Amino acid sequence: MNADPADHAATRNVQVLPPWRRAVLKVGSSLLAADGGGLSPRFALGLAQFVSASQAAGREVVIVSSGAVAAGRAILPRVEEAGAAIAARQALAALGQAQLIGLWQRFFERPVAQVLLTHDDLRNRRRYLNARATLNELLRLGALPVVNENDTVSVDELKLGDNDNLAAIVAVLIDAEVLFIATDIDGLFDANPRTHPLANLVPEVSELTPEVLAMASGSGSEVGTGGMRTKLEAASKAGAAGIDTILFNGRRADVVRALGQDRLEGTRIRAARSRIAARKYWLRHAPVEPGAIVVDAGAAAALVQKGASLLPGGIVAADGDFRRGDMVEVVLRDEDGERRVARGISQYSAIDVRRIARRHSREIEAVLGYNYGGNVIHRDDLVLL
Incomplete structure (x- = not known):
């Protein structure tokens, strides 16, 4: 039997993965759906072993997993997805979500946490911060977050099948260094390998030019709703935040095992700039809300000289009416002006900042009745002027 030329191409191009501590792994429906409907552990097991090996090495992984609709279809096979009403597909997603989480939980001794998001959750400033805080806390507790789009209430996203882009947004949300996208082909090819047997694998992309985007085609499977084009769109979003994207064949056990050894047989799409540079650029140029947080000389020195976060104890006042999640300026007022x-991004509204000013971080909950952490602005969300 002649080997698939795509397999040969991937085998010839073995790269060393970039160093990473935190990553997002996106797994599509084509890797989880069983032939007769429902979910299959066939390919999920190898991906779970990669996650476990990464965790054993002290790394953190968040999974963005499709497959809820496919799982629900097995429970109610009478519902025809082709041309079905959105409500019917949403019902399938609701039925299948528990099955999807159950599939992932069976592979791990640590708890698996279900996190359902929509793009609206991540566009809204307050929801964005809440989602980030939840994911970071789950990782701190040693749980494995499994994120999926909330298809039961999301209409536009459900029709678009945009989990690739959702994975990129989650990667930015948690400050990941790399986005892994598991697909059912070896990576990006210069032509569709399913219709062009001699298509060549592209092992590395340094820039997503129009010529590179032209290589992408539509959806490649009957159960998946995203194709290579959406994966390149996701890579573009991740790359703008300094995050590399890795495309690999999740159906090939040898490729998945190689990832656990920091070797890639697939396509690496390099970020446009370093992760730190990208975030600092955004923090420096994002629109600022009217108002400011006024600090004393000690707090200003801690920010500038020690790279510290802004704590409530060093805050004198809050001007304006900014909200939690807004970009605000930090100013020092003294006899010199x-x-x-x-x-930076304030974790608290102007009203709350005024109430906790000059207080210790441990007093926040007693004063407000709730808290979003001990920092008013975390150092990762702050840039010096």
């Missing part, structure tokens, strides 16, 4: 010190 007012000087801009920094800008």
Whole structure:
């Protein structure tokens, strides 16, 4: 039997993965759906072993998993997905979500946490911060977050099947270094390998030019709703935040095992700039809300000289009416006048900042009745001016 030329292409191009500590692994429906409907552990097992090996090495992984609709279809096979009403597909997603989480939980001793998001959750500033805080806390507790789009209430996203882009947004959300996208082909090819047997694998993409985007085609499977085009769109979003994207064949056990040894047989799409540079650029140029957080000299020195987070104890006042999640400036006022010190994303509204000013971080919950953490602005969300 002649070997698939795509397999040969992938085998010839073995790369070393970039160093990473935190990653998002996106798994599509084509890797989880069983032939007769429902979910199959056939390919999920190898991916779970990669996650376990990464966790054993001290790394953190968040899974973005499709497959809820496919799982629900097995429970109610009478519902025809082709041309079905959106409500029927949403019902399938609701039925299948528990099955999907159950599939992943069977592979891990640590708890698996279900996190359902929509793009609206990630566009809204307050929801964005809440989602990030939840995911970070789950990782801190040693749980494995499994994120899926909330298809039971999401209409536009369900029709688009946009989990590739959702995975990129989650990667930005948790400050990941790399986005792994498991697919059912070896990576990006210069032509569709299913219709062009001599198509060549592209092992590395340094820039997503129009010529590279032209290589992408539509959906490649009957159960998946995203194709290579959506994966390149996701890579573009991740790359703008300094995150590399890795495309690999999740059906090939040898390729998945190689990832656990930091070797890639697939396509690496390099980020446009470093992760730190991308985030600092965004923090420096994002629109600032009217108002400011006024700090004393000690807090200003801690921010500038020590790279510290902004704590409530060093805050003197809050100007304006900004909300939690807004970009605000940090200023120092003294006998010499007012000087801009920094800008960053406030974890608390102006009203709350006024109430906790000059307080210790441990007093926040007693004063407000709730807390979003001990930092008013975390150092990762702050850039010096």
